[in-house]
Amino acid sequence: MKPVFGALGRTLLVLGIALIVLAVLAYFIKPTATISTMLKSEEPVDNTSAGVVVVASGNAEGTVKIEFTGKYHVVEYIARKEAQQSLANFMTRIQQYNITSMYTNTDFRTGSLVMTLQASYKIRELLDKYAQVKDSFTVENSEKDFPLKINEVLIIYIQPVKQEYLTAFVSFYATGLASVEVFNGIIIGIALIILSILYAVLWGRKRR
Amino acid sequence: MPLLVARGLVKRFGSIIAVNGLDLTVGEGEVVGLIGPNGAGKTTTIRLCLGILRRDRGEVSLFGRDPFYDASARENVGVIFEKPSFPEALSVEKLLEYAAKIHGVSLNRVNEVLRIVGLVEKKNASVKSLSAGQRQRLAIAHALIHEPQLLIADEPTSNLDPLGRSEVLGLLAELSRDHGISILVSSHILPELSRIVNRLALIHFGRLVFQGTPADIMGALKVSVVRIRADNLEDVARKLREYFDEVEIRGAEIIVHTDKPGFVYKVIGELIDKYGLRIYGVESLEASIEEFLRRFLQQYQRPRAG
Amino acid sequence: MKFMAKSYPLLLMDIEDILKPPVYDILLGIAVVLGGFNALIIPVASSVQLASTATSVPLFIALVYIAIRCGAGVASLISNNIMQLYLSYPISRLKILLILLFTRILLPILIIIGLPLLAASVFLSKIVASDIIGFLAVFGGRVLFTFFLGIVSLLFALSSKRVGVAVVLSVVFYFAYNIMSGIFSAFSAFLGEKTYMYIAQSLTFSDTLNAYLMGATEPPLWVFIPVPTATIVLTILSIIYFTRRFEPT
Numbered sequence: 023m024k025p026v027f028g029a030l031g032r033t034l035l036v037l038g039i040a041l042i043v044l045a046v047l048a049y050f051i052k053p054t055a056t057i058s059t060m061l062k063s064e065e066p067v068d069n070t071s072a073g074v075v076v077v078a079s080g081n082a083e084g085t086v087k088i089e090f091t092g093k094y095h096v097v098e099y100i101a102r103k104e105a106q107q108s109l110a111n112f113m114t115r116i117q118q119y120n121i122t123s124m125y126t127n128t129d130f131r132t133g134s135l136v137m138t139l140q141a142s143y144k145i146r147e148l149l150d151k152y153a154q155v156k157d158s159f160t161v162e163n164s165e166k167d168f169p170l171k172i173n174e175v176l177i178i179y180i181q182p183v184k185q186e187y188l189t190a191f192v193s194f195y196a197t198g199l200a201s202v203e204v205f206n207g208i209i210i211g212i213a214l215i216i217l218s219i220l221y222a223v224l225w226g227r228k229r230r
Numbered sequence: 231m232p233l234l235v236a237r238g239l240v241k242r243f244g245s246i247i248a249v250n251g252l253d254l255t256v257g258e259g260e261v262v263g264l265i266g267p268n269g270a271g272k273t274t275t276i277r278l279c280l281g282i283l284r285r286d287r288g289e290v291s292l293f294g295r296d297p298f299y300d301a302s303a304r305e306n307v308g309v310i311f312e313k314p315s316f317p318e319a320l321s322v323e324k325l326l327e328y329a330a331k332i333h334g335v336s337l338n339r340v341n342e343v344l345r346i347v348g349l350v351e352k353k354n355a356s357v358k359s360l361s362a363g364q365r366q367r368l369a370i371a372h373a374l375i376h377e378p379q380l381l382i383a384d385e386p387t388s389n390l391d392p393l394g395r396s397e398v399l400g401l402l403a404e405l406s407r408d409h410g411i412s413i414l415v416s417s418h419i420l421p422e423l424s425r426i427v428n429r430l431a432l433i434h435f436g437r438l439v440f441q442g443t444p445a446d447i448m449g450a451l452k453v454s455v456v457r458i459r460a461d462n463l464e465d466v467a468r469k470l471r472e473y474f475d476e477v478e479i480r481g482a483e484i485i486v487h488t489d490k491p492g493f494v495y496k497v498i499g500e501l502i503d504k505y506g507l508r509i510y511g512v513e514s515l516e517a518s519i520e521e522f523l524r525r526f527l528q529q530y531q532r533p534r535a536g
Numbered sequence: 537m538k539f540m541a542k543s544y545p546l547l548l549m550d551i552e553d554i555l556k557p558p559v560y561d562i563l564l565g566i567a568v569v570l571g572g573f574n575a576l577i578i579p580v581a582s583s584v585q586l587a588s589t590a591t592s593v594p595l596f597i598a599l600v601y602i603a604i605r606c607g608a609g610v611a612s613l614i615s616n617n618i619m620q621l622y623l624s625y626p627i628s629r630l631k632i633l634l635i636l637l638f639t640r641i642l643l644p645i646l647i648i649i650g651l652p653l654l655a656a657s658v659f660l661s662k663i664v665a666s667d668i669i670g671f672l673a674v675f676g677g678r679v680l681f682t683f684f685l686g687i688v689s690l691l692f693a694l695s696s697k698r699v700g701v702a703v704v705l706s707v708v709f710y711f712a713y714n715i716m717s718g719i720f721s722a723f724s725a726f727l728g729e730k731t732y733m734y735i736a737q738s739l740t741f742s743d744t745l746n747a748y749l750m751g752a753t754e755p756p757l758w759v760f761i762p763v764p765t766a767t768i769v770l771t772i773l774s775i776i777y778f779t780r781r782f783e784p785t
Contacts, residue, residue: 029555033647036561040568041655048576048659206658282623283783305626315617317549319556331545332625 027222034221038214045207231294232257233306233380233412234279239288241274241436248274250436251288256380256414261406263427264416271436272416273312276384279414280309293380305333308373308411312385314365318358322349322368325357326375333376343371347401362389366398374405381405383415387422395419399426454491455515458484458498461508469505473497543631546622550639553618554609563601564647567594571652576659583667587674588746590656591649595678595742598648602686603710606640607702610693619784633778637771641686642679649678670749677745684741684767685710691774694782713739738762 027035234256241249249271256262264272277283279290281297281304290296295303316325326340344350347367352360360368366389373381383402387395403426405411417423424430424444432440432447440447459482460466467484470477474494476487486494491514501507554560575590613619613636622632653675657664664671688709693702717739724733737744737755741763747753748760 029552029560032555032557032561033564033651036564037568037651037655040565040572040651041658043569044572044576044655044659047573203659203661206661207655210658277620277785280624282620283785284781301626301628301631303626304624307624309624311617311620311624313617315621317553317618319553320549324552325549328545328549332542332627334541 031218031221034214034218038211041207041211045204049204235291236279237289239278240286242286248436252438256412259410261413261427263423263430265430266433270433273384306379308378308381310369310373310383310386312388314369316357321354321356323353329372329375335376339375343374347371363394381411381413385416456486456491456494457513459510466507469501543627547635554639567597567648568652568655572655575656583664584670584674584749586660586663587671590653591678594649594652598645598682603689603706604703606686607689607693607706608699609640611699611702614697614784629779645679645682674746677742681742684763687770734759
């Protein structure tokens with residue numbers, strides 16, 4: 023007489039297997055967020071709470087507009103949880119370069135961060151400086167329970183789009199795995215599979 | 231008090247009047263046969279009586295309640311639909327268990343009804359795997375699970391072979407006789423039906439055109455059928471038409487409708503003597519109810535909604 | 537629970553029919569793995585983001601499932617005469633409809649959207665714990681939005697009574713609805729008129745709710761009224777239709 027799983031038993035079984043599959047995937051694949059597209063906005067914005075992760079290099083002079091796009095929730099995390107301090111640090115650091123204004127905005131609808139910098143100094147100098155200091159912009163966890171760590175920010179590409187403008191493609195390398203509770207998934211997954219089998223064998227058989 | 235009373239039922243489907251002012255009652259202990267050709271409105275009438283369809287006019291009282299608005303009217307009713315359908319994923323036993331729970335009866339009834347319909351060995355089989363006959367028996371078991379006072383069966387034999395039909399009708403007769411269950415059963419296989427019913431209601435184009443006992447119908451039908459097998463059908467038929475009004479050739483036979491079957495034999499004898507006809511057989515048949523229907527219903531035309 | 541005594545077994549019977557393997561199992565597996573994976577692979581920062589990310593793929597699966605399976609399921613109940621069987625039981629039409637709303641719409645939604653969330657929560661329990669109300673609000677928004685499309689599919693199925701027609705109408709409605717939302721967004725972009733954007737946001741109810749909960753947008757509150765209102769109105773309409781007009785033929 024074969025065990026009878028029934029709808030509930032099958033649901034538990036599928037959920038258990040899925041949890042284990044997810045745990046394996048989570049173990050091997052690091053959650054990363056890569057900024058891969060750019061978005062331009064001509065509008066200066068008044069929300070200055072965002073924008074931290076800026077390291078760029080280029081050779082244009084004068085006013086530079088740097089645009090970032092990315093996974094908005096990462097941006098938001100930085101912006102809302104960590105950015106204030108980092109932004110302050112950043113602003114302090116770039117004071118010497120006489121950055122005259124800096125506008126940032128996060129557009130959650132399109133998932134983008136737009137940052138506009140205006141500097142009176144040679145931007146190349148500024149950018150070179152920070153491009154070399156990778157840990158300058160490390161964003162550390164300030165909240166212990168928070169699982170996401172933005173370890174570093176890497177510039178992957180930079181390109182002048184107009185004479186005075188630079189458009190930056192920036193990559194965030196984020197690791198969040200440290201606090202993804204992989205073993206929770208495995209343990210609960212195995213527990214659910216065992217439970218579904220017990221259910222099928224004991225209750226399901228009895229029904230027959 | 232009648233268990234089911236329908237008065238002046240009217241049901242339209244677009245321009246077609248499926249049921250047109252029909253009256254029907256089923257009393258306690260009665261077995262009423264709803265007969266009529268295909269499309270007469272039998273199934274629609276049954277669905278109206280169960281409150282499954284919405285009537286355009288008229289009244290239905292099932293156990294004193296209107297079944298369209300009051301579901302409790304169906305509490306003491308078992309239903310067997312034509313081409314019974316059940317959720318395919320369920321096993322026979324599971325389906326009957328659910329039915330038992332819905333009707334609030336003991337799960338012991340499952341084995342009882344399975345025994346009654348002879349499906350005990352199929353109780354773990356899935357509904358999907360059942361043959362048409364087994365499915366019909368399951369439908370009967372399902373209808374009987376709560377020991378209903380009234381069983382409503384729509385063409386319960388339509389999917390079955392002759393042996394299966396006989397079994398099902400036998401079962402219905404037994405339920406009425408031994409358990410006192412009232413039955414409303416529809417069919418177009420009338421000779422079979424006439425064996426188990428107390429009363430027949432003949433409907434056609436949604437109207438009740440005749441009501442009475444099977445004997446009433448036979449009495450009303452003063453026509454016998456004589457079947458003749460002969461060598462030269464055309465020739466024999468032509469000669470018989472000189473004596474009888476209704477003579478027709480059906481396949482390899484000549485059928486004579488007459489209220490004097492004895493006279494057919496006499497005429498045949500005379501024709502053999504006179505013309506040397508080669509007659510292989512003459513058979514007098516009890517006129518079937520189909521025959522009655524055929525003749526009776528010729529008078530009616532399908533009315534249209536205005 | 538006496539009022540449920542008769543209808544509860546029918547509810548279980550219908551659940552067993554709707555959850556029959558293997559379609560349900562495959563779908564569930566895909567939804568859980570994709571939804572959970574999405575939540576793990578994309579770094580999320582808050583409970584609301586987690587819920588939103590984990591349910592984005594399952595939401596699509598649920599919408600397609602509802603459009604196809606709810607419409608087809610209820611229409612095939614009618615064409616296979618199972619609905620006639622249900623209506624022959626001593627259970628009121630209202631209860632039968634409520635059963636169908638639960639088994640054919642709500643339950644699949646809860647499973648397809650809820651289980652991926654549950655899976656993601658197992659791995660990121662601390663995030664979930666940081667804002668359970670926001671987490672549940674995202675879940676509720678997703679469920680309500682899918683239920684809205686489900687009730688439309690149900691009405692198509694009840695009125696057409698044909699599997700093919702019900703499925704086609706449901707899918708067409710689903711895509712037309714999305715296109716309509718896109719058109720309003722485009723209007724907003726071209727004309728610079730915010731009202732169009734708000735209309736588009738009101739149509740994409742659950743996404744707008746998520747963005748609002750994340751503080752990404754602050755639309756006027758009326759944006760959150762049309763979909764819930766339409767859901768309530770359509771539910772009442774389906775009850776009236778089913779209890780007073782519906783015929784399973």
